[in-house]
Amino acid sequence: MIDLYTWPTPNGRKASIMLEETGLVYTVHPINIGENEQFAPEFLKISPNNKIPAIVDQDEGVTMMESGAILIYLAEKTGRLLSSDRQTRLKALEWLMFQKAGVGPMLGQAHHFLRFNPDVSEYASERYANEARRLYGVMDRRLGEASYLAGEEYSIADIATWPWISRYDWQQIDLNEFPNVRRWYVEIAERPTVQAGYHVPRRVGDIPMP
Numbered sequence: 001m002i003d004l005y006t007w008p009t010p011n012g013r014k015a016s017i018m019l020e021e022t023g024l025v026y027t028v029h030p031i032n033i034g035e036n037e038q039f040a041p042e043f044l045k046i047s048p049n050n051k052i053p054a055i056v057d058q059d060e061g062v063t064m065m066e067s068g069a070i071l072i073y074l075a076e077k078t079g080r081l082l083s084s085d086r087q088t089r090l091k092a093l094e095w096l097m098f099q100k101a102g103v104g105p106m107l108g109q110a111h112h113f114l115r116f117n118p119d120v121s122e123y124a125s126e127r128y129a130n131e132a133r134r135l136y137g138v139m140d141r142r143l144g145e146a147s148y149l150a151g152e153e154y155s156i157a158d159i160a161t162w163p164w165i166s167r168y169d170w171q172q173i174d175l176n177e178f179p180n181v182r183r184w185y186v187e188i189a190e191r192p193t194v195q196a197g198y199h200v201p202r203r204v205g206d207i208p209m210p
Contacts, residue, residue, distance in 0.1 A: 002026040005046060006053040007033050008204050010163035011104065014067045015053035015074075017159050017197030022078040026055075030201040068100045071156040081156050092150035095157035098138075099164070106131045107164050110171045132171045136178045139165075143180035154188075162188045166198070166208055175210040182210055 004019060004026045006012040019026045031037045031052050038050045047054035047065040054065045057077070064070045072093075075082035083089045110128040118125060139161075142149060149157040165185050168175055175182040188194055189207050198207055 001058045003029060003056040003058065004053060005029045005031050005043065005055070006201055007031050008200070008202060009052070010167060011067045012053045013163040013198055014160050015055065015070050016200035017163070017194050018071055018074050018156065020193040020197040021159065022074055022080050024074070024078065028201045068096055068160060071096070071160055075156050081154065081159065083153060083155070088151055088153065092155040092157045095149040096160050099157065099160040102135055103161055103164050106135060107171055111167065114172050115170045129172060132173060136173055136181055140178040140180045143184045148184065158188060162194070169208060186210070
């Protein structure tokens with residue numbers, strides 16, 4: 001049994017989608033970040049960086065924080081969504097790091113300056129709007145070469161990245177301008193496992209569709 005501590009954000013959805021994809025049994029513990037529940041002492045024992053998601057694998061006595069580490073752990077636990085072929089595995093890890101270092105941090109800043117504080121800084125709004133478009137361009141070129149980010153196999157790289165792209169409207173992105181990303185996004189959005197994981201720990205609206 002896995003305990004999942006999460007909230008319906010892009011990072012939180014990575015873990016719940018992965019759990020749905022692997023079929024592992026899990027119990028959801030909502031951590032309402034709007035109410036600062038991530039700073040509760042009992043949660044900090046699980047996630048010292050006060051971030052969701054986090055998991056506790058009761059069967060193996062393992063506690064994990066950081067979404068990328070959780071994806072790798074669950075992939076290795078189940079033997080799924082991270083190839084044992086060295087070259088394919090490295091490619092998946094490469095694109096997972098692309099998400100962790102670029103897509104997540106930069107699109108997160110785009111949310112702050114394009115959606116929540118659009119008038120606070122013209123410089124910041126322009127900077128992060130441009131960076132969002134650049135990242136979409138990188139992905140569009142890659143997905144013009146391969147079905148998925150790591151190649152021809154759906155992997156943890158896609159699971160990590162897709163929830164951030166599901167907020168394309170927050171980033172002022174028209175997916176029709178990036179047809180390869182659009183194809184990839186819609187295909188993944190139609191997976192029943194993704195649909196189930198998207199609505200954990202609670203439903204906040206339909207999956208956006210272009």
